[in-house]
Amino acid sequence: MHPALQGLLTIAIGVGACIGYFYFSNIILDKVIFPARGQNAGRNINRANLVRPWLFLLPGLLALGLYLAYPVVETLRLSLTDRDLGGAYVGLENYRKMSGDPKFWEAMRNNAFWLLVVPAMSTAFGLLVAQLTDRIRWGSIAKSLIFMPMAISFVGAAVIWKLVYDARPLGTEQIGILNAIYLALGGDQPMNWLTIPFWNNFFLMVVLIWIQTGFAMVILSAALRGVPEETIEAAIVDGANPFQIFFRIKVPQIMGTIVVVWTTITIVVLKVFDIVFAMTNGQWETQVLANYMYDQLFRARDWGVGSAAAMVIMLLVTPILVWNVYNARKEMK
């Protein structure tokens, strides 16, 4: 069967099964198990209403449990076992092995830089664009153009930026814009930007900053609009200049949103995989955790160390996870 047909069939079966499940489970609940008839009608209605939420939630909870909650526990278990020994418990052996691997520490170092640079730059650029486009007439067009990279895949972005970084031998025409500019400004040699250890990390980060700035801009732009006019008016009356208004009045009032944007991008950074995989594949000292983990799992076939690396990512995400849950609970009260 052609996969496209198979896809259509899956939609039909999937959607049909979902609707069928919800419809019939409700009918069975109301008509068969707890019928709203006879002497127990009142009690039955109440009982049915106690069960019904779980009917609605069941498929979602099953999928979440199986595809997200269980893997967290299972990965933790795998990280403490050795596949070659038939899955025997080996304690922290995998973690010890991993911490003896220079590639792991390279990934940790690079991730630290990614975590410092990308959220900061994306948020800063996003804030800058949000503020600048706020009052100009073509601001919405400008915003939508800067937002556009959000729709482009990491892999597509990798190709786009590889062309920017392209290097041709000296004497031939440069087709990468960066080298063309570099030579025009007096550089003496075309540079292979992606193979210069340490600095190449920053050339990779540029790609993610380019993508994430749009996200930061959209959220921060909405937040800036929400800043009460009175506070700004009062500042103007007091003789504040535009920079003071921005840094002393507006930014403090949207600090909460800035934190949200920052943490959201931080999570994206921790999971960054495609960009490194497509552009350097961790060569020339550009390894990051997610790619290191992929290497361990599918190239070295070492599930133990791979799972340990995944747990490190999970560990780094946990503070943000706790913070988010805490805030969500606070908001619901």
Added chain:
Amino acid sequence: MDNIAGKKPALVWATHISVALLVILWLFPTVGLFVSSFRTADQISSSGWWKAMFPQEQNTMIRTASPETQQQIDGNYVIEGNLFAEEGGAAGEISAWGISSRDIAAYAPGDTADMGEDGQLTVAVNGDYRLVNSTEFSGRRGERVFLTAITPPSFTLDNYRTVLVDGQATDKMGKAFINTLTVTIPATVIPILIAAFAAYALAWMDFRGRAFLIAVIVGLLVVPLQLALIPLLSFHGAVVEWFIALVGTPMEDNARRFAEVGALGRMFGFEPGDTINSKGYLGVWAAHTGFGLPLAIYLLRNYMVGLPKDIIENARVDGATDFQIFTKIILPLSFPALASFAIFQFLWTWNDLLVALVFLIDSSGETTVMTRQIVELLGTRGGNWEILATAAFVSIAVPLTVFFFMQKYLVRGLLAGSVK
């Protein structure tokens, strides 16, 4: 009230200029790839794409027509034609030409070069040439002419033809395009449906543990899917083995291959000796559904909570069941949130590489998706920018279209989805 900057013309100008600069900076890389996808390999390697819009000076070597085309006019042998037409290229304007690679600009347009016993060659500005000799031309190939010519910008759709229709198998994106679409659509539709019911329960039904469940979902929002790879891969393998044991008998040394097939298995079209791969569309659909659910439930619940309470309570009083309220009232009213999530999930599944690598693409490569194909091209044809650029643009085009038409919903979804 006007921004304070509005009162200072210098600041207004500074704002306009800096925004324009930022926009150009952001667009430049993408435009580069886009322009490159319409240029030939020669054009791409001979000049930067930013020069493609302008007429440019190019040095080329073109051969005159072969001696077979010579005619006898007034006792002389003559070969005539247009140099640009010989190569099938775009017309241009010749500024200098030569007949030897050592001196490619020896003659001006209109000059006649004496090539001794090879005859006299005259080349005009527009590329028309006339090669005259008193004796017959021999040989199979024409004379070499070196041109320095200004060629106008020219673009071609050939790359798209190569990539989509008639390129080599490795360059082909047509199949990968269909595969990506096959992954994307079920992976977008199914989570929406599941999430909508769950979100309704979390928003409008009262039960114990509701607040806890919401907290769990907020937590799951940020769980890196890297953690799910190995456990789920094993799980999918286990499902395959279980299925084979259910509808037939597995082989002794390979639990994922049928030794015998029961009646039920034959209904599915399996035969003895068939192997079921644990990688495939079903797995990738399920994985995308699972990974998309936290955001879907979270977004939809937040939206549904904000719907007017009166409508729902009135409907309850009128005797509507929860199922009716959900399908007749909540679902239509939630359209904007459903659209927001649909766009997110579509972009995410279309652009995904990792999930497809782990759960879909097997060694046969039959189910490769576009992102994977592009990474492959980056490795094998890293220098062939015309193929790479075009392939990348084929994959980017769909999300970009969706983006520009449905930006409103995307923005709305982002605003609602970021945990405040």
